[in-house]
Amino acid sequence: MRPLVKVSGVSKIYPKTSTAGSRLRAMVSLLRSRPLTEGSEILRDINFEIYPGESLAIIGKNGAGKSTLLKIISGMIQPTTGQVTVNGKIGALLELGSGFHPEYTGRENLKMAAALAGLDKKNIQDKLDQMIEFADIGDYIDEPVKHYSSGMVVRLGFSVVTVTRPELLITDEILAVGDQNFQRKCTQWIDEYLTGGGTLMLVSHSMYHVKKLCKTALWLENGRVKQHGDVYQVAQAYEDEHNVMDKQNQHVNQADKSNYHIKAMQLLQNGRPVDRILSHENLDISVVCWSPDDRPPGLALGIVRSDGVPVYGTLSELFDVKPQPLDRQQWRFQVRFPEIPLLPGTYSIRTHAMDPEGIRLMDTWEMELRVQGHSRELGVVKLPVQWGADTGQETESKPVSTSHEA
Amino acid sequence: METSKIGAMFSYFLKREMTDRYLGNVMGLAWVFIQPLITLVIYSFVFENIFKARIPEAAHLGFAVYLAIGFWPWTAFAESLLRSTTAVIDKKSLLGKVKLDLRLPVAATITASFILHMLGYIVVLIALALWGKPLHFEMLPLIVPALMILYLLALGFGFLLAAVQVYLRDTAQIMASVLMLWFFATPVIYSKSLLPETVRQWLFLNPVYPAIDFIHQALLFGTNLPWLSLLSSGLFAVGLLWMSLRVFNRLSTRFEDFI
Numbered sequence: 061m062r063p064l065v066k067v068s069g070v071s072k073i074y075p076k077t078s079t080a081g082s083r084l085r086a087m088v089s090l091l092r093s094r095p096l097t098e099g100s101e102i103l104r105d106i107n108f109e110i111y112p113g114e115s116l117a118i119i120g121k122n123g124a125g126k127s128t129l130l131k132i133i134s135g136m137i138q139p140t141t142g143q144v145t146v147n148g149k150i151g152a153l154l155e156l157g158s159g160f161h162p163e164y165t166g167r168e169n170l171k172m173a174a175a176l177a178g179l180d181k182k183n184i185q186d187k188l189d190q191m192i193e194f195a196d197i198g199d200y201i202d203e204p205v206k207h208y209s210s211g212m213v214v215r216l217g218f219s220v221v222t223v224t225r226p227e228l229l230i231t232d233e234i235l236a237v238g239d240q241n242f243q244r245k246c247t248q249w250i251d252e253y254l255t256g257g258g259t260l261m262l263v264s265h266s267m268y269h270v271k272k273l274c275k276t277a278l279w280l281e282n283g284r285v286k287q288h289g290d291v292y293q294v295a296q297a298y299e300d301e302h303n304v305m306d307k308q309n310q311h312v313n314q315a316d317k318s319n320y321h322i323k324a325m326q327l328l329q330n331g332r333p334v335d336r337i338l339s340h341e342n343l344d345i346s347v348v349c350w351s352p353d354d355r356p357p358g359l360a361l362g363i364v365r366s367d368g369v370p371v372y373g374t375l376s377e378l379f380d381v382k383p384q385p386l387d388r389q390q391w392r393f394q395v396r397f398p399e400i401p402l403l404p405g406t407y408s409i410r411t412h413a414m415d416p417e418g419i420r421l422m423d424t425w426e427m428e429l430r431v432q433g434h435s436r437e438l439g440v441v442k443l444p445v446q447w448g449a450d451t452g453q454e455t456e457s458k459p460v461s462t463s464h465e466a
Numbered sequence: 467m468e469t470s471k472i473g474a475m476f477s478y479f480l481k482r483e484m485t486d487r488y489l490g491n492v493m494g495l496a497w498v499f500i501q502p503l504i505t506l507v508i509y510s511f512v513f514e515n516i517f518k519a520r521i522p523e524a525a526h527l528g529f530a531v532y533l534a535i536g537f538w539p540w541t542a543f544a545e546s547l548l549r550s551t552t553a554v555i556d557k558k559s560l561l562g563k564v565k566l567d568l569r570l571p572v573a574a575t576i577t578a579s580f581i582l583h584m585l586g587y588i589v590v591l592i593a594l595a596l597w598g599k600p601l602h603f604e605m606l607p608l609i610v611p612a613l614m615i616l617y618l619l620a621l622g623f624g625f626l627l628a629a630v631q632v633y634l635r636d637t638a639q640i641m642a643s644v645l646m647l648w649f650f651a652t653p654v655i656y657s658k659s660l661l662p663e664t665v666r667q668w669l670f671l672n673p674v675y676p677a678i679d680f681i682h683q684a685l686l687f688g689t690n691l692p693w694l695s696l697l698s699s700g701l702f703a704v705g706l707l708w709m710s711l712r713v714f715n716r717l718s719t720r721f722e723d724f725i
Contacts, residue, residue, distance in 0.1 A: 077724050080634070086724065087633040090716050137722045159560055175478035176566065178471035 062147055063109035064228055064259055065133055070106040070142035072128055072283075075099040095140060102128045103283045106142070110228065115260040117270040117291060119298055120280035126263045127232065129280065130154060133261070134230050151177075151226025153217050162206035166197065166216055169205055177224040187223045194245075195219035214238050218246055229253065230261045267295045317350075320357040320413045320422045323390065324348045327409060327427055339404055339433035339442070345395045347425075349383065349413045356382050358414035359393045360421060366406040366428075371440050377418035401442040404433040435459065472567065479574035484582065502538070502586035503593060509533055521657045524686050531599050534590050535685050536654040536678050542583035543616050543674055544645045546576040550624030551631050551638045558725055568718055569711070572628045576620050584613070602688035612680040615700045619673055622706030629710075629717040632724050652678055670695070673702055 075096045076082040086096055103125045110116055118126045131137045133144055134152035159176070160169045170191050174184050192201055195215040200208065205216070215238060221229060229250070238246065250273065254260060264270050270277060270291060277294035279287040287294050326333050328344040337343055349357045362373035376383070376393060383391035407429045413422040435442070437459060447457040488495055510530030513519040519529045553572040560566055594601060631637040649655070651672055658666060658679065669675050676692060676699035683691050 075720065075723050083633045083724060086720065087630070087717065090720060091713065093716065096720065138719050161559055172478065172482075175474050178474060180470075181474060 061111055064112050064114075064146070064148050065110040065150075066143075066145040067106055067108050067133065068143050068145075070103060070129075070132060070139040070144060071101065072103040072125070072132060072137075073097065073099045073101050073140045097140075101283060103132070103139070106285055108278060108285070108288055110259060110261065112148075112227070112259055113254075113257055114276060115254060115262070115274040117274035117277040117295075118261065118263045118280060119265070119267075119270060119277055119295065120286075124280040125283040126280055127154065130230050130232065130261065130263060146228075148227035149224075150228045150230060151221045151224055152230040153221055154230070154232050160205045160213065160216065163204055165204055166195070166201040166208070166212075167192070169216065170195075170220065173220045174223075177220070179224070191219040191223050194222050196242075211238050211242065215242055218242075218249075222249055225253075225258075228259045228261060232263050267299060270295055316422070319352060320415055321350055322347060322411060322413045322423055322425045323350050325409075325411055325425045325427060327429055335428060336430035336432055337400070339402060339431050339435060340399045343397045343400045343429075345393075345397075345409060345411075347393045347395075347411050348386065349391050349393065351389050351391060351416075354388060355416040356385070356391050357416060357422075358418045359383070360412040360414055361395060362410045363402070363429075364408050364410060365440055366408065369440060371402070371407065375414070375418065377414070400431075402431045403435055403437055403439060403442060404431050405440075406430050472570070475567070476570050476574060479571050480577055483571075483574050483578035487578070487582070498582055498585050499589045502590050505537075506530065506534055506590055506593065509537075521660075523657060523659055527599055527601070527686065531594060531601070532657065532682075532686065533655060534594065535601075536652075536682055538583050538587035538590060539613060539616055539678060539681055540649065540652060540654045540674070542580045542587075543620050544649065545583065546579040546620035547623050547627060548638075548641060548645060549575045549579060550620070551627040551641050553624070554628045554632055554721065555725055568628075568721065569625065569714065572624055572714075573621065576617070576624045580613075580617050580620070601685050603685075605684040605688050608684050608691065609681045611700075612677040612684075612696060615696065615703050616674065616677045618700070618703035618707055619677075622703055622710050624710075625707070625714040626710035629714045629721075632717065632721050648672075648674075653682075654678060657682075673699060673706075675699075 073096065075086050076099050077086075082098070089096060106129060118129060120126050128137070130152065131154065132139050133146070134150050134154070135144075135146070136152070136154075159173065161172065164172070167188070170188055171184070174187060174191075179187055195201070195212075195218075197208075197212045197215055200212060205213065208216070218238075250258075250260065254273075260273065262270070262274060274291050276289060277287075277291040277298075278285060279294050279298050287297055324347070326346045327335065328346055329337055329342060331344075345361065347359060347361075349359065351357045359376040360373065361375075363371040365371060374395075381393075383393045385391055409427050409429055411425045414420060415422065444456050484495075488497055491497060493500065510528070513529045513533065521527075521529055521532045524532045550572050553575040554568050557566070557568065557571050591601075591603075591606075595603060627637060627641060652674055653661070653669075658669065661669075676695040680692055680696045683689070
């Protein structure tokens with residue numbers, strides 16, 4: 061099968077454009093057919109192919125070169141070196157409102173888009189009506205686009221694609237701007253489009269969307285392809301690496317080393333450091349704090365789920381505990397959560413050193429904790445529960461094991 | 467891209483250019499006809515009654531008639547250059563966002579200037595005919611090639627300027643001054659016979675002079691048409707257009723980085 065898009069050896073360097081001198085030099089070297097090599101490199105030696113019917117996600121951090129790659133494929137900008145071969149009609153929905161003239165009305169912009177897409181003059185009116193119907197923005201269609209809300213702009217943009225029906229649809233995360241009704245309409249349309257043999261290329265930071273809409277994924281890092289293949293494998297590898305990076309970054313904010321601060325923190329089980337435990341096991345936390353004077357510092361400790369939902373927080377001051385002195389300036393806190401009732405998931409243990417008065421939070425340390433287990437109960441913590449309590453049963457109910465548990 | 471698609475896009479830009487210039491005006495396109503007539507009346511009053519300007523070889527026609535014959539073709543040319551210089555950077559909102567052959571808006575700007583000013587020219591010529599000025603209207607078909615050459619020259623300079631403007635933003639300012647100088651270096655507001663011989667021999671360096679001179683000779687006198695210099699100017703125009711399209715193509719590969 062012939063690939064719809066073949067990207068071979070594509071690199072992109074954005075040239076320096078800030079001074080008149082560099083602009084003049086660039087112009088002269090272009091006139092002499094020399095490539096521009098000065099500047100910042102955004103993409104380096106990208107090679108891949110997209111076949112008809114494929115759905116490819118581009119993932120990576122901000123600044124990895126994702127949008128630049130999409131723009132190069134859609135022909136909006138030229139690569140510095142390398143080649144992009146396209147064997148079909150491409151429709152691109154990239155930046156918000158791109159390609160729309162703010163002074164023209166929605167209707168005029170649609171006309172322009174239709175002309176740019178090369179629609180036939182004869183059925184342009186018919187197609188225009190279809191677009192206006194899909195966009196569904198009422199009388200605003202005859203208002204200048206500069207008065208539109210961002211959602212309306214997206215509606216207008218997407219309505220163009222539904223009528224021009226490109227063989228390859230390239231889109232950024234802009235669909236997230238529309239309201240729920242419209243998002244559903246778009247997702248439905250994309251589903252239909254994909255089943256009808258359409259090809260999709262999508263940039264997204266949402267692994268959920270990526271896994272839902274795409275079969276393959278391409279992971280860009282610093283302008284290079286880090287991994288390309290099955291969407292589940294690539295997305296998993298991407299997420300894993302980002303968790304590792306978070307773990308290395310334990311000191312979340314810069315501590316003032318001349319003031320109370322945390323020197324070390326460990327998650328322990330039976331005296332051994334751990335980063336994962338089973339639900340309802342004991343968890344020990346050991347924190348060493350530094351004090352600039354002889355007074356013992358305070359400690360705040362909290363548990364949050366990986367999406368930021370706070371679970372529990374406590375302060376040494378509330379329990380009137382004093383840490384154990386290691387030397388004149390170092391103090392150790394020992395905290396135990398017996399049979400911690402967290403449900404399976406990823407959590408962060410956050411600690412903050414406090415002044416002896418227990419008023420100011422000085423710094424923040426964070427460590428990731430994975431709680432494993434097979435419970436299918438929902439939420440964050442296991443609460444004591446009694447099913448059928450009114451029938452006189454007095455003891456706590458325990459979930460029965462099911463075959464779904466792996 | 468297929469020709470039909472290019473045609474559709476070009477006609478879209480052309481229409482846009484023409485309507486944009488009169489967007490929001492109460493009288494809209496009627497200005498195309500009103501403006502030239504007002505200009506003609508003002509010029510004939512100022513130059514004939516206040517300055518008492520005279521063109522020796524066209525004294526029987528009056529100064530305003532002489533001026534009118536050359537003024538509209540010159541304005542079409544000058545405005546084309548001025549507007550085409552910014553034609554690419556004015557499409558900033560489209561650049562790097564939709565795929566677009568940027569030669570189309572440049573060509574559309576120039577074509578729109580010529581169409582609008584030629585409509586004005588026709589209005590002025592009709593007005594002069596009704597006024598009973600003894601112009602050689604039978605020569606009208608012969609000035610078409612001269613106007614075509616002016617158009618080709620405008621395209622040739624236009625593509626060049628539009629591309630250079632993206633890299634060197636001073637181009638538009640420089641062009642405003644250059645066009646002023648160029649206007650006075652072209653016998654539109656005076657006749658070539660008023661020039662000293664030492665200056666007149668350098669007129670051939672002005673690429674628009676042959677076309678303007680041809681139009682003057684044809685409509686005012688109906689004789690001594692300078693075919694040869696018009697032809698050489700036509701060859702120059704074709705060469706210029708070829709060269710400037712090449713420059714445009716090379717520079718356009720990086721427009722989006724410099725805009």
